[in-house]
Amino acid sequence: MRQAYRTALVTGASSGIGESFARLLAARGADLVIVARRAALLDGLARELVERYRVAVEVVAADLTDPAQRGEVEERLRAEPVELLVNNAGYGAFGAFADLDLDDQLREIELNVTALMRLTHAALPGMLVRRRGGVLNVASMAGFAPSPGSATYGATKAYVAAFSESLHAEVAGRGVHVTALCPGFTRTEDDGAANLLWLRRADVARAGLDAVSAGRALCVPGAQYKAALPALKIMPRTVLRAAANRMWQQAADSQ
Numbered sequence: 655m656r657q658a659y660r661t662a663l664v665t666g667a668s669s670g671i672g673e674s675f676a677r678l679l680a681a682r683g684a685d686l687v688i689v690a691r692r693a694a695l696l697d698g699l700a701r702e703l704v705e706r707y708r709v710a711v712e713v714v715a716a717d718l719t720d721p722a723q724r725g726e727v728e729e730r731l732r733a734e735p736v737e738l739l740v741n742n743a744g745y746g747a748f749g750a751f752a753d754l755d756l757d758d759q760l761r762e763i764e765l766n767v768t769a770l771m772r773l774t775h776a777a778l779p780g781m782l783v784r785r786r787g788g789v790l791n792v793a794s795m796a797g798f799a800p801s802p803g804s805a806t807y808g809a810t811k812a813y814v815a816a817f818s819e820s821l822h823a824e825v826a827g828r829g830v831h832v833t834a835l836c837p838g839f840t841r842t843e844d845d846g847a848a849n850l851l852w853l854r855r856a857d858v859a860r861a862g863l864d865a866v867s868a869g870r871a872l873c874v875p876g877a878q879y880k881a882a883l884p885a886l887k888i889m890p891r892t893v894l895r896a897a898a899n900r901m902w903q904q905a906a907d908s909q
């Protein structure tokens with residue numbers, strides 16, 4: 655059954671796809687809790703959404719890699735439940751694993767995986783009791799292929815996709831929808847036209863919201879990426895690894 659969400663918490667709402675989630679949800683009349691580190695951007699967005707859509711918007715400035723600040727967001731989810739949790743905040747460093755700072759890559763896991771798990775664990779039990787709610791986890795097409803040049807990021811997104819699919823199966827039939835959104839390359843700093851490679855952030859966010867509302871396990875936005883997914887699954891891994899490595903070497907050489 656389709657669900658319409660009256661309240662939502664969106665992580666990483668200060669820019670990019672997360673900002674689009676917040677705008678679309680507010681336009682649909684949902685009261686929001688928006689979370690990220692850059693408080694000034696969140697405050698500006700909140701003011702705009704309250705004025706334009708007459709919804710309530712609560713700003714929570716928090717670094718989701720910091721256990722204490724993250725704990726406050728978890729507590730907020732337990733104390734005042736929302737109908738939809740959008741785990742969107744994510745980060746990926748670009749470079750060879752051996753050259754990149756290890757602590758920085760461990761922070762990627764802390765944000766992309768640990769925070770997503772902890773917020774989901776704070777929100778899901780209440781949703782199951784109420785037999786209603788949604789969790790939309792932002793993974794990536796990078797989770798379906800080897801990612802030389804962003805090995806840790808790709809691994810975190812593979813985790814998010816696999817974790818979300820398993821949760822979807824666990825809660826199926828209990829009134830709660832869990833969806834993995836797996837975008838390909840998405841323009842986050844401007845809203846230029848989509849093309850064969852690049853998706854628009856508003857289109858990505860809309861596809862994710864429609865998918866979780868409809869109770870789909872997986873959402874791959876964009877016809878080109880939908881078509882690429884089966885190819886990624888049947889292509890021999892040796893061929894896929896070689897192609898991914900060539901792309902990363904070319905990108906590294908052009909920098």
Ligand SMILES: NC(=O)c1ccc[n+]([C@@H]2O[C@H](COP(=O)([O-])OP(=O)(O)OC[C@H]3O[C@@H](n4cnc5c(N)ncnc54)[C@H](OP(=O)(O)O)[C@@H]3O)[C@@H](O)[C@H]2O)c1
Binds near residue numbers: 671718
């Ligand atoms: N753009 C793409 O091509 C693409 C493709 C596939 C998947 N994705 C995924 O889409 C999601 C959104 O990314 P985006 O492309 O929209 O990037 P973005 O514009 O950089 O947005 C990332 C958001 O996460 C927040 N964030 C980063 N570190 C945080 C932290 N430690 N604590 C709390 N919030 C934090 C940022 O806010 P603050 O800096 O204010 O904290 C920002 O709001 C990510 O999960 C990303 O992996 C993106």
